[in-house]
Amino acid sequence: MEAILFFLAAIGALGGAVGVIALRNPFYGVLGLIVHLFSLAVLFLLLTAAFVAAAQVVVYAGAVMVLYVFVVAYVGGAEESAWESIPGQRFLAPLLGLALFVELAIAVLSSSLLALGTDGPHVRAGFGDPAAIGYLLLEKFLLPFEASSILLLLAAVGAIVLAGRQRAGVR
Amino acid sequence: MSAEWYVVLSSLLFAVGAMGILVRRSPVVVLLCLELMLNAGNLALVAFSRMVGNQQGQVFAIVVMVIAACEVVIGLGLIVAIFRRRLPLDVDRLRELRG
Amino acid sequence: MSATTWAWLALLLPLLGSVVIGLGFRVLPTRIAGAIGTAAIGLAFACAVAALFNLLGEDAEARHHASSLWDYASVAGLDIKLGIFVDPLSVFMLLVVTGVSTLIHLYSFGYMQSDEGYHRFFSYLNFFVFSMLLLVLAGNFVLLIIGWAFVGFASYALISFWYRRTTATRAGMKAFVINVVGDIGLVLATLLIFRELGTFDYGAVFAQAPHAFHTNEWTVTAICLLLLVGAFAKSAQLPLHTWLPDAMEGPTPVSSLIHAATMVTAGVYLIARTHALFVLAPTAADVAAFTGLATLLVAATIALVVTDLKRAIAYSTMSQIGYMIVGVSIGAYGAGMFHLMTHAFFKALLFMAAGSIIAAMANEQNIDRMSGFGRAMRFTSMTMLCGGLALAAFPLSSGFFSKDEILAYAGARGGMYVIFAVLGYFGAFLTAIYTFRLIFRILPGPPCPEAKELIDTGHVAHEPPRNPASGEEEDTDVGFPGAEHHVAERSPSMRVAMAVLAFLALFGGLIQIPGVDNAIANFLDPVFADSPLTAIHPSTGWSWIGLAIGGAISLAGIGVACWLYVVSPEAPARLQQRFATVHTFLFNKWYFDEAIDIVVVRPALAVGRFANRSFERFVVDGLVNGTTETVRGAGGIVRVVQSGFVRSYALLLIAGFAGLALYFLLSSS
Numbered sequence: 001m002e003a004i005l006f007f008l009a010a011i012g013a014l015g016g017a018v019g020v021i022a023l024r025n026p027f028y029g030v031l032g033l034i035v036h037l038f039s040l041a042v043l044f045l046l047l048t049a050a051f052v053a054a055a056q057v058v059v060y061a062g063a064v065m066v067l068y069v070f071v072v073a074y075v076g077g078a079e080e081s082a083w084e085s086i087p088g089q090r091f092l093a094p095l096l097g098l099a100l101f102v103e104l105a106i107a108v109l110s111s112s113l114l115a116l117g118t119d120g121p122h123v124r125a126g127f128g129d130p131a132a133i134g135y136l137l138l139e140k141f142l143l144p145f146e147a148s149s150i151l152l153l154l155a156a157v158g159a160i161v162l163a164g165r166q167r168a169g170v171r
Numbered sequence: 172m173s174a175e176w177y178v179v180l181s182s183l184l185f186a187v188g189a190m191g192i193l194v195r196r197s198p199v200v201v202l203l204c205l206e207l208m209l210n211a212g213n214l215a216l217v218a219f220s221r222m223v224g225n226q227q228g229q230v231f232a233i234v235v236m237v238i239a240a241c242e243v244v245i246g247l248g249l250i251v252a253i254f255r256r257r258l259p260l261d262v263d264r265l266r267e268l269r270g
Numbered sequence: 271m272s273a274t275t276w277a278w279l280a281l282l283l284p285l286l287g288s289v290v291i292g293l294g295f296r297v298l299p300t301r302i303a304g305a306i307g308t309a310a311i312g313l314a315f316a317c318a319v320a321a322l323f324n325l326l327g328e329d330a331e332a333r334h335h336a337s338s339l340w341d342y343a344s345v346a347g348l349d350i351k352l353g354i355f356v357d358p359l360s361v362f363m364l365l366v367v368t369g370v371s372t373l374i375h376l377y378s379f380g381y382m383q384s385d386e387g388y389h390r391f392f393s394y395l396n397f398f399v400f401s402m403l404l405l406v407l408a409g410n411f412v413l414l415i416i417g418w419a420f421v422g423f424a425s426y427a428l429i430s431f432w433y434r435r436t437t438a439t440r441a442g443m444k445a446f447v448i449n450v451v452g453d454i455g456l457v458l459a460t461l462l463i464f465r466e467l468g469t470f471d472y473g474a475v476f477a478q479a480p481h482a483f484h485t486n487e488w489t490v491t492a493i494c495l496l497l498l499v500g501a502f503a504k505s506a507q508l509p510l511h512t513w514l515p516d517a518m519e520g521p522t523p524v525s526s527l528i529h530a531a532t533m534v535t536a537g538v539y540l541i542a543r544t545h546a547l548f549v550l551a552p553t554a555a556d557v558a559a560f561t562g563l564a565t566l567l568v569a570a571t572i573a574l575v576v577t578d579l580k581r582a583i584a585y586s587t588m589s590q591i592g593y594m595i596v597g598v599s600i601g602a603y604g605a606g607m608f609h610l611m612t613h614a615f616f617k618a619l620l621f622m623a624a625g626s627i628i629a630a631m632a633n634e635q636n637i638d639r640m641s642g643f644g645r646a647m648r649f650t651s652m653t654m655l656c657g658g659l660a661l662a663a664f665p666l667s668s669g670f671f672s673k674d675e676i677l678a679y680a681g682a683r684g685g686m687y688v689i690f691a692v693l694g695y696f697g698a699f700l701t702a703i704y705t706f707r708l709i710f711r712i713l714p715g716p717p718c719p720e721a722k723e724l725i726d727t728g729h730v731a732h733e734p735p736r737n738p739a740s741g742e743e744e745d746t747d748v749g750f751p752g753a754e755h756h757v758a759e760r761s762p763s764m765r766v767a768m769a770v771l772a773f774l775a776l777f778g779g780l781i782q783i784p785g786v787d788n789a790i791a792n793f794l795d796p797v798f799a800d801s802p803l804t805a806i807h808p809s810t811g812w813s814w815i816g817l818a819i820g821g822a823i824s825l826a827g828i829g830v831a832c833w834l835y836v837v838s839p840e841a842p843a844r845l846q847q848r849f850a851t852v853h854t855f856l857f858n859k860w861y862f863d864e865a866i867d868i869v870v871v872r873p874a875l876a877v878g879r880f881a882n883r884s885f886e887r888f889v890v891d892g893l894v895n896g897t898t899e900t901v902r903g904a905g906g907i908v909r910v911v912q913s914g915f916v917r918s919y920a921l922l923l924i925a926g927f928a929g930l931a932l933y934f935l936l937s938s939s
Contacts (some may be wrong), residue, residue, distance in 0.1 A: 006172050010180050017184050033203050036184075040210055042230045043177065046244030047221040049229045052213075054236050059236060064206075064243050070193045071247045072199055075254045085263045086918050089193060096924050097190030103931040104182035108175060110939075121224040128229060136230050144230075148237040155241035162248035201916075266617050266914030 012039030028076045037061040045157045049128040177218035202246045209239045234261035274337035276321035277356045280314040281403050288396035295389035308375040315368035328795050336409050355409035359797045363406040370531045370614045371399045373767040378523040380761030398424035410470040411460040422449040429520040441516035448513045452503020459496035476546040483550050491647035494554030505537030505591050507565045518580040522625030530587050531614035535846040537933035549801050559599035566592030570700035575856045578635045602679035604791030609672035614661035616775040622768050623654035626758040631720045642717025650758045651661040651713045658709045662702035665821035668779030678816035702827020710835035720910025723894040784813035
């Protein structure tokens with residue numbers, strides 16, 4: 001059962017990813033990414049990370065992707081031209097991607113980290129629950145938590161500055 | 172399923188995202204591919220967290236999500252600003268920082 | 271306080287004056303600046319007098335003190351101290367330099383009054399006095415070289431004082447370059463001394479020299495010849511004399527102080543100071559003496575035909591220094607220094623008077639255009655006459671006693687040295703002629719237009735200032751006596767200075783009359799006691815005979831000049847026509863400038879041009895440009911990577927990462 005779910009989610013994730021990079025219209029690319037994110041949420045659930053899965057759906061697929069949709073609607077889904085201006089890029093890119101995957105796969109599969117091959121320890125019932133994550137965030141990882149909230153503040157200010165009304169002469 | 176499967180899947184998704192950055196020219200799509208790579212990393216983190224047996228990896232993944240969100244905000248803000256100034260939205264045409 | 275303390279004070283005061291005036295040139299009003307400058311030197315003179323009394327209070331044998339402030343360089347066998355040496359010779363020079371400098375500062379106070387560069391002038395002048403005192407008081411050869419170089423710089427700065435005049439700047443450069451040639455000789459001599467004797471200190475060098483060298487050994491001869499190169503450059507002797515006439519481009523007080531009384535006597539001082547070495551190298555001493563003699567005669571002949579007033583006096587200076595060099599080279603040390611002192615008096619006076627006359631002539635310096643100033647400017651002409659009488663060695667003037675003492679000594683030394691006496695008297699004859707040529711040309715006779723203006727209206731003539739040599743208009747912004755020129759009759763400070771010098775020029779010789787009093791020779795005796803030549807002493811009888819001959823020659827010369835310029839004024843023109851080639855030869859200064867141009871200047875320029883075309887262009891430029899081209903090329907190659915394409919950067923990034931991962935995979939397997 002778990003295996004079937006895994007493969008379904010994996011195909012969904014992969015399909016969404018390929019869709020992002022292959023589809024010409026950026027709007028369709030955004031849709032592909034949404035599919036990918038949902039699949040990843042399923043994979044997280046399989047890994048007993050309930051809170052992370054929920055956050056993925058609500059925050060990522062919910063908020064961030066909506067932002068993407070708005071921007072693509074504003075900017076327009078112009079098709080890119082087919083001509084490649086950097087010599088050798090078209091040829092090298094897939095090659096490097098493949099090389100990257102192969103190396104990482106080899107690194108994982110032949111790793112001496114033997115725990116990778118197991119199903120993992122038996123975890124208690126509340127593993128991955130919001131309560132557990134909450135405890136960790138507020139006790140052990142308080143500093144990263146606060147730091148990331150400041151980061152969010154900075155990002156918000158930056159966004160306002162970037163998209164603010166153009167002042168005369170700033171062109 | 173052992174963690175191996177998830178990590179290999181994560182590396183595959185990462186490679187796909189990397190290739191996307193190298194191939195696509197629209198800044199929006201490049202940002203989307205960046206998201207792919209970040210999520211692949213998240214997947215690996217959560218898989219390892221399950222493998223080890225504590226939730227620190229998941230907390231890490233949440234923070235990564237926060238960072239990804241901030242980065243998307245700024246990136247899209249930049250794209251909007253570029254669009255507003257009527258510059259071509261093409262990564263290859265925006266090449267003034269060269270030697 | 272001890273003599274050395276007074277000497278340090280005398281050294282420091284002019285430096286202080288120079289710095290104060292130099293730094294305060296915007297705030298100090300002109301009169302105050304001039305007063306500070308004059309006071310600084312005046313106080314230095316007072317210190318010199320105090321040092322003198324200090325010395326006189328001691329035993330004759332004990333009158334030499336060395337005093338050092340601190341170690342200048344004490345490393346690797348060198349031991350150079352910042353030290354001075356106070357003995358009768360240095361105190362004598364100290365008195366002469368500070369005394370005459372005070373009077374000249376007083377003169378400049380009035381003469382340079384309307385000059386824009388007044389502060390600069392006094393600052394430079396004070397600095398010059400400091401450098402000269404440093405040279406004179408130095409206790410080791412290194413400090414001597416420092417003082418020597420400073421004096422050269424001060425001379426350059428003051429010659430090209432009116433720096434918008436092209437002739438002035440060229441003259442300054444010429445003086446500096448020739449002085450540098452002398453500096454090279456001096457430095458090489460010092461290095462040789464260090465190599466042979468291992469020390470720079472005067473006391474040690476002169477004590478060890480007789481033990482380290484045999485007579486006429488090539489090392490000591492080389493040292494002395496190199497010292498002579500330095501002395502001749504500084505004292506304008508043949509062949510390094512061409513800078514002195516051109517140095518008259520500077521203001522008259524400068525000519526008076528530097529190029530008559532003090533700087534040009536530095537060479538004489540050098541030979542006198544290092545007499546211990548010259549005693550060991552008689553050949554070098556003879557070379558010096560003969561060069562002095564040659565200069566004496568050549569300069570006297572040129573002075574007979576020169577028409578520029580200041581240049582004529584400059585050639586006269588050259589000639590008189592020839593006498594001094596002869597004196598200290600053949601052993602008449604006391605007489606030579608005595609002549610140095612009296613020459614300072616009457617030559618400074620002559621320049622001062624000349625300055626007054628030139629000011630009245632609105633900067634015209636050609637004596638053919640001057641006449642009748644005897645009536646127009648009585649004071650100036652009186653003082654000029656006093657100076658002229660002393661220069662011509664008129665009986666009982668100061669020059670009379672000093673010059674003839676040298677010649678009497680030469681006669682007493684006998685042998686080859688009699689030629690010095692004979693030719694020296696001939697030179698004295700020429701001296702009398704050219705001196706009174708100037709005086710009879712300028713003072714008596716119908717007044718020229720400028721003199722007439724002075725007599726009739728009492729105004730000093732003035733017109734837009736023009737460079738007398740090239741005729742170009744002067745730039746008065748930077749410093750040139752403006753429309754107002756200052757003559758002695760109108761300026762009290764000038765009058766005081768000239769009066770004092772006139773008195774000294776006439777009566778200064780009375781302190782050394784043979785057989786009556788021997789003040790200077792006795793004072794300087796301990797310094798030169800180690801030289802065997804001091805044993806030669808003309809008897810009083812022979813001295814008086816020498817004086818008589820000298821007096822007669824002087825009167826004869828004055829008579830000839832009177833006949834040529836007063837009695838039959840058309841005689842010079844007739845002589846000039848009959849001896850036209852000789853006249854041209856003399857008028858062109860024996861073609862020394864042209865000879866040096868052909869022998870030294872043109873080859874140097876040719877070498878420079880060749881070096882520029884070959885070495886400079888290929889090697890130096892090649893190296894420098896080659897380096898820049900290489901760097902630029904490398905940059906151009908590296909620049910290709912920074913294409914501005916984000917995707918190619920990403921490609922490189924991922925490729926690098928892939929490579930790294932591959933490396934780690936391989937290394938861990």
